[in-house]
Amino acid sequence: VDDRPTGPQRKTADSAFVRACRREPVPHTPVWFMRQAGRSLPEYRKVREGVAMLDSCMRPDLVTEITLQPVRRHGVDAAIYFSDIVVPLKAIGVDLDIKPGVGPVVDRPIRSRADLERLRPLEPDDVAYVTEAIGMLTDELGATPLIGFAGAPFTLASYLVEGGPSRNHEHTKALMYGDPQLWADLLDRLADITAAFLEVQIRAGASAVQLFDSWVGALAPRDYRELVMPASEKVFRAVEHHGVPRIHFGVGTGELLGLLGEAGADVVGVDWRVPLDEAARRVGPGRALQGNLDPAVLFAPRDAVERQADRVLEAAAPLEGHVFNLGHGVLPDTDPDALTRLVEYVHERTAR
Ligand code: CP3
Numbered sequence: 001v002d003d004r005p006t007g008p009q010r011k012t013a014d015s016a017f018v019r020a021c022r023r024e025p026v027p028h029t030p031v032w033f034m035r036q037a038g039r040s041l042p043e044y045r046k047v048r049e050g051v052a053m054l055d056s057c058m059r060p061d062l063v064t065e066i067t068l069q070p071v072r073r074h075g076v077d078a079a080i081y082f083s084d085i086v087v088p089l090k091a092i093g094v095d096l097d098i099k100p101g102v103g104p105v106v107d108r109p110i111r112s113r114a115d116l117e118r119l120r121p122l123e124p125d126d127v128a129y130v131t132e133a134i135g136m137l138t139d140e141l142g143a144t145p146l147i148g149f150a151g152a153p154f155t156l157a158s159y160l161v162e163g164g165p166s167r168n169h170e171h172t173k174a175l176m177y178g179d180p181q182l183w184a185d186l187l188d189r190l191a192d193i194t195a196a197f198l199e200v201q202i203r204a205g206a207s208a209v210q211l212f213d214s215w216v217g218a219l220a221p222r223d224y225r226e227l228v229m230p231a232s233e234k235v236f237r238a239v240e241h242h243g244v245p246r247i248h249f250g251v252g253t254g255e256l257l258g259l260l261g262e263a264g265a266d267v268v269g270v271d272w273r274v275p276l277d278e279a280a281r282r283v284g285p286g287r288a289l290q291g292n293l294d295p296a297v298l299f300a301p302r303d304a305v306e307r308q309a310d311r312v313l314e315a316a317a318p319l320e321g322h323v324f325n326l327g328h329g330v331l332p333d334t335d336p337d338a339l340t341r342l343v344e345y346v347h348e349r350t351a352r
Helices: 008-012 016-021 042-048 053-057 060-074 087-091 126-143 153-162 170-178 180-204 221-242 254-262 276-283 295-299 301-315 336-350
Strands: 096-099 102-105 146-151 210-214 246-249 265-269 288-293 322-328
Touching: 008 126, 016 210, 016 322, 042 060, 042 336, 053 060, 053 087, 053 096, 060 126, 060 276, 060 288, 060 336, 087 180, 096 210, 102 153, 102 221, 102 301, 126 180, 146 153, 146 288, 153 170, 153 180, 153 221, 170 180, 180 210, 180 276, 221 246, 221 254, 254 265, 276 288, 276 301, 288 295, 295 301, 295 336, 301 336
Parallel strands: 146 210, 210 246, 246 265, 265 288, 288 322
Antiparallel strands: 096 102
16 A cells, blocks of 8 residues: 655655655665754754743744754754654643753642643644744755654653652552553543644644653553553554654663554664664564664764764664664763764765
8 A cells, every 4th residue: 555645745755764764775874863953052052042941842933943953964864843742731731841951840740630630632723833833844844854753641641740850750650550540541631632742743744753752661561561552552543544654762661662663653763772683573573663872872982983883783784674863862962073973974884
């Protein structure tokens, strides 16, 4: 079946990134970096001066400029929409903020059934600035794909239930094990919000979407399958008919890689702890992989970075589809020139 999209995504259908996601032959291995837009770039720090993180996410002019910055500077094969996983929650009125150096914090955490009523469905008009920014971006980007994204239900729930970043997710797990019905209802609502947010981005022109379940590696496979996977599956199913590649990423997910694929992803993101050839065995056939250079490697000298990049490329060589990326986001103190050199290096080494 030819399920190629007919919308604004047509311009990017033959890009190396989209082709690799679809496990089609590519002229070179495509590269992009999670958190490629952000504090590692002086031009980012300049435009963000005096503007709060969440305010910047609601300004199409700033979103467009910041999204384009790493594409111009590094020549990456894809842009990622500048936003944050908590933006759709803010848009439905959740009392949250992003504290510099800390991350998302929620004034009144969600712990009871009454709290759950504060999570209303997301309407496209709640995030009109996203539609506007993506329209501007796809015009500017031309044949370079734009990746839309959202937080997965578990990772969003963790911020909402804990009230902020958490090492052990103790309140989240207390709710998950202690009141499975409330937990299921919370994740189901978050799945609908997440699906609606991805839908807005795809309709506006995003060529792929990534679901960030950053903290799901905190779970054992059985709990993931029973208590979390149904909600993530619902998100992937909801956007399937658009035919754009769906990427599923989490950190510390070695034991979950098979399930992350089964949840409905076309591409599974892998952190640096599992080599890609082993990850491919765990994920099974029919899905591409994305990853997986340790972001801390970029602090090593150039030849060491290249040796580690070679190891990623060697492990990926037998795969049908590989998108080169880091195993997690760019660290804020990373030298941007090291990222630019890495893009060039991967392109050169994989040119066919
Ligand atoms: O370039 C890109 O990747 C797009 C932008 C992007 C941001 N956040 C911008 C941002 C993306 C994809 C995210 C996703 C995100 N946000 C995730 C999933 C990815 C991951 O890292 O696992 C998570 C868990 C969050 C929650 C969050 N928001 C954290 C942990 C932080 C960092 C806190 C800090 O200051 O160290 C944020 C804030 C945030 N989101 C920043 C940026 C550029 C930094 C804020 C700033 O520049 O002032």
